[in-house]
Amino acid sequence: MEFKAQILDEKAIDRTLTRLAHEIIEKNKGIDNLVLVGIKSRGVPLANRLSNKIATIEGRPLKVGSLDITMYRDDLSLKSYQPDVKGLDVDFEIDGKVVILVDDVIYTGRTVRAAMDAIIDYGRPASIQLAVLVDRGHRELPIRPDYVGKNVPTSSKEIVKVKVLEVDDFNEVAIYQK
Numbered sequence: 001m002e003f004k005a006q007i008l009d010e011k012a013i014d015r016t017l018t019r020l021a022h023e024i025i026e027k028n029k030g031i032d033n034l035v036l037v038g039i040k041s042r043g044v045p046l047a048n049r050l051s052n053k054i055a056t057i058e059g060r061p062l063k064v065g066s067l068d069i070t071m072y073r074d075d076l077s078l079k080s081y082q083p084d085v086k087g088l089d090v091d092f093e094i095d096g097k098v099v100i101l102v103d104d105v106i107y108t109g110r111t112v113r114a115a116m117d118a119i120i121d122y123g124r125p126a127s128i129q130l131a132v133l134v135d136r137g138h139r140e141l142p143i144r145p146d147y148v149g150k151n152v153p154t155s156s157k158e159i160v161k162v163k164v165l166e167v168d169d170f171n172e173v174a175i176y177q178k
């Protein structure tokens with residue numbers, strides 16, 4: 001895989017998350033009833049960072065849960081990957097809550113669809129919203145994020161990689177050629 005270009009550096013990621021925190025507060029007219037659920041590896045640290053930024057603005061953090069979803073290749077259709085929900089880790093009620101899903105990248109939308117299924121299986125949220133650091137297009141389902149860090153037009157031969165300090169030892173969003 002060949003490195004093509006950096007899209008966001010550490011400072012840009014931080015500024016973007018600050019903006020998303022403000023957008024979340026603005027859209028919801030405060031933080032009553034809001035909880036965050038980060039999707040697997042990199043959505044979870046991003047959700048924690050958003051919670052900390054919201055605490056700086058509103059005086060208290062949001063509760064953060066996590067959702068573990070992995071993709072497996074469906075043997076019958078070699079082209080497509082199917083998301084598999086491994087586990088939902090929330091130690092708080094979601095009934096009546098506005099659940100904000102947080103992920104690093106949205107592409108086909110299949111991961112988010114699986115995430116919504118898992119949330120709805122678990123409880124009865126008032127609503128579900130979606131925050132992503134990068135929307136790279138190519139949706140295969142009618143899913144659109146409520147909060148987008150950066151829209152990055154891509155070709156299907158490219159891949160967007162988000163690196164976060166908590167997982168990768170550095171912070172970066174970059175495009176690679178497959």
Ligand SMILES: O=P(O)(O)OC[C@H]1O[C@H](OP(=O)(O)OP(=O)(O)O)[C@H](O)[C@@H]1O
Pocket residue numbers: 039040041042070071103104105106107108109110111112
């Ligand atoms: O919209 P989709 O087509 O479902 O793609 C988006 C998902 O793909 C990536 O996860 P990936 O499976 O690459 O795992 P990773 O986060 O562990 O790298 C990313 O973190 C999203 O969760």
Ligand SMILES: O=c1cc[nH]c(=O)[nH]1
Pocket residue numbers: 105106107136158159160161162
């Ligand atoms: O480019 C992509 C596509 C799916 N998930 C990613 O993290 N990057």
